[in-house]
Amino acid sequence: MSGDARKTAEGLVYLSGFGNEHSSQAVPGALPEGRNSPQRAPLGLYAEQLSGTAFTEPRADNRRSWLYRIRPSAAHPAFTRAGNGAIRTAPFTQAVPDPNRLRWNPLPEPEAGTDFLAGLWTLGGNGDVAQRTGMAVHLYHATASMERVFSDADGELLIVPERGGLLLRTEFGLLHAEPGHVALVPxxxxxxxxLLDEGARGYVCENYGAPFRLPDLGPIGANGLANVRDFMAPVAAYEDVEGPVEVVNKFCGNLWTATYDHSPLDVVAWHGNHVPYVYDLRRFNVIGSISYDHPDPSIFTVLTSPSDTPGLAGVDFVVFAPRWLVGEDTFRPPYFHRNVMSEYMGLIEGAYDAKAEGFVPGGGSLHNMMSAHGPDRETFDRASAAELKPQRIDDGLAFMFETRWPVTLTPHAARAEHLQQGYDDVWQGLERHFRPLH
Known part of the structure; x- marks a missing residue:
């Protein structure tokens, strides 16, 4: 990395709006003025457009960025197939969708020297990656920093750290993501x-569909949920490295590898709206009831990937952040329900207010569409008798990947040793209390 890049690498810039134009340069004069692709780009750089959507999508939905780099991306050798490890991709056809409620403990400890890519473990997903629909749920557990470079042609990656901080060295610059943050790589x-610590563990949502964006607020109005101003993009920083660098590309579910003679992270300046970003989940502005009834979990939506049906997302990212509960005559934990959406829930820290035990940080649960779920018996009994005074929920941080289609498991997730047996038992003992008046 150049000296100038080191000076700028520590910074982040606030996004002024999803879909708006942003820019950054690691060296003064690297950004051209007035033209995206001039006859000669400044400083001997190459101009290159990276398109995240079709050229003709509506302006509000169009995602693209211009990169001004030391070498064009086209200058690379042929890719060859590489092993996929525990990574799997839609369509998930090796098993049938399972209507049972399922829960996993955290991933077991990996071998020494396992980097983020080798530590990716696919739980399941839906859709068809070749048709750019659906999503996949992955977990990661790493013990070493990556020396190779990775890109995903199949979808964007929403990374949710649970243990250990990450430094994401991207084409656009550097992002720091700690537990409690989420990072998105387009x-x-x-x-x-x-890795910023000895090891790292967390979750990844691979979104094959439309890029994540902020949900519409509707009757909530102008303020609430995630604020645009809290999303941060990297400041331009580049690597000017000569020598062999392994580059791995995920394409239609398979990993392909090539050895470049230089680092592809050589973007000196950029502008556009197809950019990586990081968001602190504790900045989420929670909306809730101040009278009675438990609002639907849609009010906790941070990001949504819209589908062709308005209001029915390909995937939503939902967070259960610290908040006050003040409703009167109200059952405060999440209610018993069956949902047309499928829900994968993970826990970043602490405890979740609808579960007594067994749901731990690094673990996760899957409730596929119309699978009945809700608070366990112990939580139900406690909440039904609790004094309804203002209560602060600040001892946990949980999230959901919620999708319109059933999540089909990978065979290794269905047979995993860390799959909890007897998860259904948490609802045993919910006794009959019905007493007819006559």
Whole structure:
């Protein structure tokens, strides 16, 4: 990395709006003025457009960025197939969708030297990656920083750290993501994951469909949920490295590898709206009831990937952040329900207010569409008798990947040793209390 890049690498810039134009340069004068692709780009750089959507999508939905780099991306050798490890991709056809409620403990400890890519473990997903629909749920557990560079042509990656901080060294610059943050790497963006601690563990949503955006607020009005101003993009920083660098590309579910003679993270300046970003989940502005009834979990939506049916998302990212509960005559934990959406829930820290035990940080649960679920017996009994005074929920941070289609498991997730047996038992003992008046 150049000296100038080191000076700028520590910074982040606030996004002024999803879909708006942003820019950054690691060296003064690297951004051209007035033209995206001039006859000669400044400083001897190459101009290159990275398109995250079709050229003709509506302006509000169009995602693209211009990169001004030391070498064009086209200058690379042929890719060859590489092993996929525990990574799997839609369509998930090796098993049938399972209507049972399922829960997993955290991933077991990996071998020494396992980087982020080798530590990815696919739980399941839906859709068809070749048709750019659906999503996949992955977990990761790493013990070493990546030396290779990775890009995902299949979808964007929403990374949710649970243990250990990450430094994402992307084409656009550097992002720091700690537990309690989420980081998004757009489709096709090259990056490397370096560990800030001895090990790192967390979750990944691979979104094959429309890019994540902020949900519409409707009757909530102008303020609430995630604020645009809290999303941060990297400041331009580049690597000017000569020598062999392994580059891994995920394409239609398979990993392909090539050895470049230079680092592809050589973007000196950029502008556009197809950019990586990081968001602190504790900045989420929670909306809730101040009278009675438990609002639907849709009010906790941070990001949504819209589908062709308004209001029915390909995937939503939902967070259960610290908040006050003040409703009167109200059952405060999440209610018993069956949902047309399928829900994968993970826990970043602490405890979740609808579960007494067994749901731990690094673990997760899957409730596929119309699978009945809700608070366990112990939580129900406690909440039904609790004094309804203002209560602060600040001892946990949980999230959901919620999708319109059933999540089909991978065979290794269905047979995993860390799959909890007897998860259904948490609802045993919910006794009959019905007493007819006559």
């Amino acid at each position: 489709r096709g963006v090259r990056f490397r994951v370096e």
